[in-house]
Amino acid sequence: MRLSTLLAVCCLAISGTLSAQVTLNGTILDAENGDALIGATVLVKGTANGTVADVDGSWQLTVSGLPIILQFSYTGFAPTELEVTDPEQDLTVRLGDNAVTTDVVEVRGRRISEKQQQAALTVETLDAIAIKETAAANFYDGLGSLKDVDLTAASLGFKIVNTRGFNSTNPVRSLQIIDGVDNQSPGLNFSLGNFLGASELDVNRVNLVVGASSAFYGPNAFNGVIALETKDPFLQPGLSAQVKVGERNLIEGGVRWAQALKNDDGNPWFAYKLNLFGFRADDWVADNFDPVFGTELGRDNPGGYDAVNIYGDEANNSFDFRRDRRAPGLGVIRRQGYKEEDLVDYDSENLKAGAAFHFRLNPSRTLESTELLLATNYSTGTTVYQGDNRFSLRNIQFYQHRIELRNRDNFFLRGYVTHEDAGDSYDPYFTAIQLLNRHKSDAQWQTDYRNFWRGNISPQLTNMEGYPDCFPQSCDITEFRERVAAFVAQPAIQALLPGYHQQAREVAQRAIAPGTEDYYEVGTQRFQDAFDEITGTLISEGGTKFYDKSALYHLHGEKQFADVWQPNESSDLDLTVGANYRLYTPDSKGTILLDTMGRNIDTWEYGVYGGGTLNLQNRYRISASLRADKNKNFDLLFSPAASFVYTPTDRTTLRASFSSAIRNPTLNDQYLFYNVGRAILLGNIDGVENLVTIPSLVNFVNSGDETVLEYFDVPAIQPEKVKTVEGGIRTTVGSSLFLDATYYYSRYDDFIGFNLGADVDFFSGILSGAQAYRVAANARDRVTTQGFSLGTNFYFADYYALNGNYSWNRLNTETDDPIIPAFNTPEHKYNLGISGRNVPVNLLGGALTDFGFRVNYKWVDGFIFEGSPQFTGFIESYGLLDAQVNFALPGINTTLKLGASNLLDNQVFQVYGGPRIGRLAYLTATYQLDQR
Template identity: 55%
Template sequence: MKFSSQRYILNIILLLFGSVGLFGQTTISGEIKDGTTNEPLIGASILVKGTSEGTITDYDGRFELRTEQTFPITIIISYIGYTEKELVVNDDSQIEASLEESAITTEVVEVKGQRISEKQKASPLTVESLDGLAIKQTASDNFYDGLGALKGVDMTAASLGFKVINTRGFNSTSPVRSLQIIDGVDNQAPGLNFSLGNFLGSSELDVLKVDLIQGASSAFYGPNAFNGVISIETKNPFLNQGLAASVKAGDRNLLEGAFRFADGIRNGNGDEWLAYKINFSALRADDWPAENYNAVDGTRSVVGNPGRWDAVNIYGDEYFSLNDYSDEDVNLSTNRAGLGLFHRIGYRETDLVDYDTRNIKANAAIHIRTSPRKNYESPELIFSSSFGTGTTVYQGDNRFSLRDILFFQNRIEFRKRDKFFIRAYATNEDAGNSYDPYFTALRLQELAKTNELWAQDYIRYWQRNIYPQMVAREYPTPTVVDAQLVFDQNAARQWLADNQDDLTAWHNETAIAANARNILNNTSQDFFIPGTARFQSAFDSITSLKNNEGGTRFFDKSSLYHVHGEYTFNPTWAERIVVGANYRMYRPVSEGTVFKDTAGVEITNSEFGIYTGFEKKFTRKWILSGTVRIDKNQNFDLLVTPAASIVWSPDVYNYFRISFSSAIRNPTLADQYLNLNVGRAILVGNLEGYQDLITVESLRDYFSSNLNREKLVYFDVDPVRPEKVKTVEAGYRTTLFEKLYLDLGYYYSFYNDFIGYNIGVDAEFGTFGIPTSLQAYRVAANSLNEVTTQGFSIGANYYFANYYMLAGNYSWNKLNKAFPDDPIIPAFNTPEHKYNISISGRNVPLNLGFTRINNFGFNLNYKWIQGFVFEGSPQFTGDIPDYSLLDGQINVTVPKINTTFKLGASNILDNKTFQTYGGPRIGRLAYFSITYNFEKRIN
């Protein structure tokens, strides 16, 4: 490490620890539960009697209150709809208290039922959350989709089975800039280096809460927490026991079933020492087909072009230079007239993709308390195993059909809540029968006839059979006048404009002829027509062979191994000091179909990180915190990511915050080791750098200038290096009128070394400058430009009439400066403006005259998204228009049978909307579900 880096780290440590003082405070902590159901009460109020000092319980019903008072201390516990309770606390032992429901709802000073903990209010970062009640109330058909209604969150649907969550810009259908963890375990697919939404995640029955942390978070969560973190916490079988089961049916032949069972075993002293849980869920549905047959934005052939066009979801119809006769000055007066720019007949995605979505998830876990007498405070030893499999469509550079993908994850962990943990896990994947539909289309075309031969046959048929018909229909031809060849170009253009329908019919006729076998070429065949046995045989053969053996199937049995430990100290002079370290190793195995692991080459990639952080409260008004993290990947330099924040809370209602955070994103396995042939180019990783590539533009000039090699422009690509971001954020959270909760935030971010790609051609030339080989490469590379973004968001929750909440949020995100000449910077892919408005109610008593319902709930959410340009691969770059979605649901809980009935729909108005360019139009998904949930009471 250079001296300047050491000095930088020393300054950070002095900043974090230098002004920490010595203050003595008394700590009271514990857990508040419902006296009947034994469920934790979220948002219960705890006040020190005779003072204004207080707090509320978090999602687990737990609280921690620091006060200047000394023991004994009287606290007041209250919650809407429950009888208030006073307790005398004599020491710092853990409190376990329960409240009983009251017959009459009384007004209490604190905001009731808002389910927003003091911890969340005091967080230095922007945190959005879904707890168990919010999951039950979500207007979407599942909890994961419900995250899209949270403030500042972008939800993108590439298919029914693959949803992408992103925050603060630079969205992508390959969400490598977001981290998703389940119980602290990275949920990424090892080969892809990102999570497939909840396709390989948790069953909704087992989800306790979801926290979505927005912005740069590497200092807190490690590398790749670049744009945010989705943290899912599942239910602990010691605390949530019983049987839960659900069934859901709906549009698109949706059918989903799930169950969860958890129980505990007691020792001879009556203490639970072991608990276990089993989860299983299965889903099937008909996915939305990708049927966008408009011309790809920016291509030269528009919809209606007689010679067809490059359609978004038709593959193999892309521009090919030998099919371009659009130069009027050359072609109007020859027998190539009318050819213009024509495209090869391609294959629709619907002919190449299995839209029969399947998803199975299973999990089993055993929790062992090593000190059963300590109950909740006992350390736990955890053994957990998860499995996922299914079929869905994933969109990256191309659209990919993931068929029978398998995902295994095993974890062992020893932990004491809020004190320490040591966790080790392994993740293994198997790509199954997954393949690339785009490349499959090209393989099918190549199997029938090469592009060059197809173009020759097309032109020959046009000249021999179509042009004479044009002349017979009075198409102008050159004539000799006064020994001069004369041709009326204006008349020819007018003739072509007046005969578009005939030209379209002639091009279709010519395409059919070009699709037929060339009798002079024994290697050519007829076009493979979808729906025929001949097509199916060729399709099955191509998709069953690896993509380096003439097929398009992926072989991917990659894995990752991770060890992580953390310990929390609680000195007298600070709330806590945390130290931790982790080590990770990737082991990609693709047999050359994805990575550069051919000919016995084995690839491993490892990284480690260490970190420390602290939090200090000055009275209850000031909270100072900071973290420093150091990460080292085997292929890149050591990197430091610091973070620091100050939160000021003048009273229990107001929280002001300002923070600095940073993040890194190590190049993914693909950025480092990729070697993937997608037909038109080879996508390659870049650890070594590339020299003497030719720009695509100059190569075109070379061909159009009679092979003038002076037109060629060469360039080099430096080895890829990690991305970096730094963010300054300020915010304010407040409670007004005891019923209105507001959360405002503003951020400004600085990005450097964006990872994108350069496109170039490697060429060799023979006699007379004629190229003997040409190969296009897409090479991972970094941008040299610094990019800044900024954004603002506001969220409001208004609680009224005991049962209802009116909520809304608005987000503004802006890329401050675009660099149109820089091919590296990834697309912002984010609407500048978006908002949500919702109204909901829970446990609402309804008197219907003939009967009374005491546990009625509903939620209606309206979302509006401003249009934006979605930039993916060249095939999948275009405009996403403005769109809006209305989601809603109603539910009724019948306590006597522990069952909730729910009827709802996402996109109620059935607005067919594109959420990603190249993806399907997303329509309505109505559903009905029944959930049985018997909670075993834990004494």
């Protein structure tokens, strides 16, 4: 798939008549409590002429004549339109808080909304305005600058968002939803970032709920929820298009068209939107050839070493010849593996297409009408994904279809289905092993290497002056080995060893014994033919290709009851109840899961929940909820939550909350069966018995004493649980400074991790076979974490803002339990930024207007990133500088944006085993034409 530019910018001829200027005055208030909405937007419909409300909600705007239509909007409130025909008309406008937002890029100021101010949980928001001005290359990367957020890049196309610790390249502890629809891969049970998500042109806002949230969002909302909200075609009709070009041969384009149709009464009754997005770029190359963290051998070992992004050169106990007296200098050897860049498709591509159709069943009620919604989305692409190994996702496809009946702030009944197709995806790590095994087995390779050394190199060394010749006449074997080691350590001998090893390696690369092949050399047709055959054959049939056509079916209904109890005008009780049902139908043909031999591993789960919020005198808000979840394979579990919010003044909110979450084991945790060559990765739905610990097996091999073997059982996997208490304060100082501080403390039980062990067989007291397993398991220890975060925004000189945030996260528990998953989170991180929005600068005679900019610096403390043994290591502290400038071309309804993420090209690892992430400079043109 090669993508070309998807944007065609249209130039429109706009004519109009001039009339006398008129100055209008008015006020914008909160309809619920009468508070002034500081910074609310007033805009002349169809123009860029607008203003914002002052500290008392008042505004003034000069227009070219009447009649006109004014648009009023504020973050977290439904937009309102008003026709103005008389300059003396009462223009006091009250906005209702029903969580419908609009895309108004002309906003010149930003304040925190009442709705967000009074949220019980920590909620970070990236709205349409912030998306426009983010200094990152796209809106999803822009999440990384928010408070409490860890954004990890495993490749250019695969970004992972985590919060509050236990960061993972398999983000199973975070839930990502788009318009309430789970965006996960049905086979993997987690979302692949925005690779299979929404087009930036259609994203209205992103709410990131930090912390345990199962009571509000269901299972797997463990450490956070990424909730994307797309644009409503009724509220945001028109044509928008975008093209982006940049470094690494980046080319990206998107187009969105939305239209609302009116009935004979002039009320919109049907609206639809169409989206198309395409992206391609040269991905970051994973070329870390340093020795794997914590391994014994370094670059200076003449027999080779285990490099991070070279696969097939890993440790094998039979490759250690330091005790072989017939092979002095041979030492420890490693096979010549294959670099990842020789095994992976780095042409990262992504195509998304979507359509949605909205029907208002009672058009005269406009926003309050019940709607029927039909939507479908398709995504495909190629990228690199990192889990236990690095995986090449090639031509992966997702299909998602939704039907929904809803009435805003009243009820919804939603059903959707997600299908996936792994396409031509494969495991490059296992591909390297397969190529080496086709050449020779490990045993045959080391035999050929050792025999050449004994027959050709050893005689040269033993005949050299100074070589010890005391055994067995005048020294024992231990002293003899010590003398040989001293002899080999001499600089003159060390200088010879690399050449000797190169000779031995060249011999071992050739076919010698019957049934062996020459080494498959990268770049040859022979290599390519073998590579294509291996990656084109299913894992279950001896290759490395995945088969995954799993599906997810989901039904969800919710009903809200407003003002169930209202003792007075300033107090009320609202209730919410809901339920959902989900069915997974895995289909991997045994390449990933235990779904062979007719075994049915379909899995269902359901949940019911209810809760209420008591608002007292517009000062106190008490909420409580309870959710019960049942999975086919696990017991009924409960997730309670409660919060208290106190608003002593209109500008300050104090909050305290208790929340909880569960995480059901994924399909992999339950049914995985994946042979990676030297071990089998095993799910654990039934429990595993009589495994031997790996250290005791090593002791047995060295000693031959069967009594040193330590046996253990692994109980069947169980869901994870977490409980969190949290407190915070949000306040606005004056009209310009906003502060948000949070502290949390979490307790985790039954972490899901892995146990390593081996199944051994004996015949007549002799070890006849051993198979290594990595088994999904729960931790035995309880773990606690805590953290603090502070965010601040300071607005000045009408158009400018300073912002910053700091996060501290700490794993309190010190344990040697090997199952505890890695915290993988920097203890300290912060962001500092400055921005200007819609600065009234007119350049080139007014051809360029509304100048804006943003500069953001992010610093991340160093930390240990623990993945698989191959991909565990230290991530050094790093800082990244992002910057962008933007300005409008009003003559052609276009905004240009020039920017760069990692402007200083500071090459950094964000995940161990992944690529170095460098600069990505880009130029974006966005065309916007609202439908008249």
